[in-house]
Amino acid sequence: MKMxxxxxxxxxxxxxxxxxxxxxxxxxxxxxxxxxxxSGTYADQRPEVARIVKSGLLPKVRPGDSFLxxxxxxxxxxxxxxxxxxxxxxxxxxxxxxxxTLAGKLERFAASRKRARFTDISGALxxxxxxxxxxxxxxxxxxxxxxxxxxxxxGARRTLGPKELEGIDVVALNVKRLGQDKLDPTGYRKRLSGxxxxxxxxxxxxxKVVLDPEELVQEFAGEM
Amino acid sequence: MQSLYxxxxxxxxxxxxxWLVSQVLFYAARVPMHRALRKLGAALGGxxxxxxRWMRSTSDELRQRNREVLLESGRIExxxxxxxxxRRLATTFTNDLKQYPALHRKxxxxxxxxxxxxxxxxxxxxxxxxxxxxxxxxxxxxxxxxRTVQKVLEEIHRSAVAQEKKTLQAYRxxxxxxxxxxxxxxxxxxxxxxxxxxVNKAVTGTLAVSARVDGHMEKYEKILKGEDAxxxxxxGSALNLFVISLFVVAVAGFGGLVNFQLIAxxxxxxxxxxxxxxxxxxxxxxxxxxxxxxxxAGIFVMETLGITQLFPRIGGLPAxxxxxxxxxxxxxxxxxxxxxxxxxxxxxxxxxADKALAIALAGxxxxxxxxxxxxxxxxxxxxxxxxxxxxxxxxxxxxxxxLEMLVxxxxxxxxxxLVLLVRGLGVVVRLAGHGVRYLxxxxxxxxxxxxxxxxxxxxxxxxxxxAREAYAPARGASLRNPAEPTSQFKAPR
Numbered sequence: 001m002k003m004x005x006x007x008x009x010x011x012x013x014x015x016x017x018x019x020x021x022x023x024x025x026x027x028x029x030x031x032x033x034x035x036x037x038x039s040g041t042y043a044d045q046r047p048e049v050a051r052i053v054k055s056g057l058l059p060k061v062r063p064g065d066s067f068l069x070x071x072x073x074x075x076x077x078x079x080x081x082x083x084x085x086x087x088x089x090x091x092x093x094x095x096x097x098x099x100x101t102l103a104g105k106l107e108r109f110a111a112s113r114k115r116a117r118f119t120d121i122s123g124a125l126x127x128x129x130x131x132x133x134x135x136x137x138x139x140x141x142x143x144x145x146x147x148x149x150x151x152x153x154x155g156a157r158r159t160l161g162p163k164e165l166e167g168i169d170v171v172a173l174n175v176k177r178l179g180q181d182k183l184d185p186t187g188y189r190k191r192l193s194g195x196x197x198x199x200x201x202x203x204x205x206x207x208k209v210v211l212d213p214e215e216l217v218q219e220f221a222g223e224m
Numbered sequence: 225m226q227s228l229y230x231x232x233x234x235x236x237x238x239x240x241x242x243w244l245v246s247q248v249l250f251y252a253a254r255v256p257m258h259r260a261l262r263k264l265g266a267a268l269g270g271x272x273x274x275x276x277r278w279m280r281s282t283s284d285e286l287r288q289r290n291r292e293v294l295l296e297s298g299r300i301e302x303x304x305x306x307x308x309x310x311r312r313l314a315t316t317f318t319n320d321l322k323q324y325p326a327l328h329r330k331x332x333x334x335x336x337x338x339x340x341x342x343x344x345x346x347x348x349x350x351x352x353x354x355x356x357x358x359x360x361x362x363x364x365x366x367x368x369x370x371r372t373v374q375k376v377l378e379e380i381h382r383s384a385v386a387q388e389k390k391t392l393q394a395y396r397x398x399x400x401x402x403x404x405x406x407x408x409x410x411x412x413x414x415x416x417x418x419x420x421x422x423v424n425k426a427v428t429g430t431l432a433v434s435a436r437v438d439g440h441m442e443k444y445e446k447i448l449k450g451e452d453a454x455x456x457x458x459x460g461s462a463l464n465l466f467v468i469s470l471f472v473v474a475v476a477g478f479g480g481l482v483n484f485q486l487i488a489x490x491x492x493x494x495x496x497x498x499x500x501x502x503x504x505x506x507x508x509x510x511x512x513x514x515x516x517x518x519x520x521a522g523i524f525v526m527e528t529l530g531i532t533q534l535f536p537r538i539g540g541l542p543a544x545x546x547x548x549x550x551x552x553x554x555x556x557x558x559x560x561x562x563x564x565x566x567x568x569x570x571x572x573x574x575x576x577a578d579k580a581l582a583i584a585l586a587g588x589x590x591x592x593x594x595x596x597x598x599x600x601x602x603x604x605x606x607x608x609x610x611x612x613x614x615x616x617x618x619x620x621x622x623x624x625x626x627l628e629m630l631v632x633x634x635x636x637x638x639x640x641x642l643v644l645l646v647r648g649l650g651v652v653v654r655l656a657g658h659g660v661r662y663l664x665x666x667x668x669x670x671x672x673x674x675x676x677x678x679x680x681x682x683x684x685x686x687x688x689x690x691a692r693e694a695y696a697p698a699r700g701a702s703l704r705n706p707a708e709p710t711s712q713f714k715a716p717r
Binding site: 054103 | 489492493500503505574577578581582584585586587
């Protein structure tokens, strides 16, 4: 009888030790790709974008997560559009050092004055989805900083396949309203809903427009 | 619905024909339908009644088993208490009786000394002779004219006064000496009083232990007889013990949580594989394992000390082997506590680094450096965390005692709750059985209401007087109020 009591009392310990022997096999790492528009008027937003990413998203990134920074410019599908790509170390202190390095890259990016003539959002999405798929992360997110008005260079063709963004959450943050949008918000809303339809058709797990960066940060912190 | 219409373009006619056909069919099938309903009611009611009976008997059996276990554990506990008290009584008696000869000798000596002193103080002091009267008589003699006689008398008077003083002095000295002897005797009296108090204390202690033994014996006898009162007392004390030990274990659980939080962050530095188990990072699992290992080590320490008896095999081991297990467990506990203390120090440093990183990422590096430097100047948080990290494992090790109580009392409490649950379920099933029987009986009535016209026709065909027959239940069925017990639709028991 006593032996049964003892085994019941140590049951939890056995369960934990038994569980420790096998991993659940699921990837708990997260991969985040930040797309930043550097064309037209949005190019002036670079310092603000860098500030949001540095103070909001980076502190919430966990060891083992992946982070990607891609420019939205004339030809976003090219590898040159990738500003930074990093997979953080599993050891928190090393990951912190990597965060500091990335913060430096972001500062240099913010200081850059380069301005693109066209806005190849689809190309950036295609590039981001390829990189994100490669990370095999459990949770994949694309954060877009843009006015969401696409202007492709002549001759460029961008088609998002039906499974292009499968399992990827897409969030548009700090979407800038253009001059016409202020006069008639219908165009702005139509533009965003059009992107929603297009992204849903390409298999995106979700599409959200966030006005307050803090909301995204909170959501980012709460995810497993 | 439209598919049932015989003539889709004439729904009313179709419905009327369908109704007429159903009336004929239902009337024709009345007897077998009533019989079927009766059988269905009996079957369902019977099944539920059997289930209710089974639950009742199971709960009785469980209750009986619980009672037996409760009485048995109560008997063992009372027996252990009795044994303990008897051992204590024996030890007290042995000690007291061992001291008795010395006590008796001391008492005897003191009494003898008091007796001697009493005798010594009883020696009569020298009597003061009647000098005052003699002096007064000499002083009162008439003065004679003869100077020689006068001189003789004065001489006599002087020597009488001197003798009186001398005698009085001797008397006073003798009295003072007696008082001195009596004063010395007071010490012996005090000794005697002290010895008697000692005896009184020993006797009172023995009486108290005897009273306790009587109480335990009374309880033991009640348990042996299997009295309900004893069972109630044991159940009540088991519930009290369960609540108290649950509270203590919960408090210890929160302590464990604090402990876990203290080492979870630094463990992520040490165990940074990036793997997950049940959705938890390996580092957190490792921290949890350390906390649980402290608990396990504490359990082994308590077991080997004989404070708890969760593992009877350990209790049955020879003392030398128990000492080895005790040493290993205690060393393990000490090492774990030391590891925790060092992890707590590391934690503080890591938190400071995280804070500095957050400030640097916010772009206020200079300000961040100042903020980070300030707490580093004070070593109090670091020392506090290190001390906490070292002490908490020892406190957690104590969980073995309330844990044993919880496991023991939990068995009775859960058993009792199970009895109540099964009994409650039995009542619900029984009520459901009644409900089913009433429902099936009501269905028979509804059936007859539907074919009320053919039944009325039948009644008229039988000449009006056959109403009772028409409404009477079909052969083999009953239309009576199910509340009234009949041979067919018997009210459920």
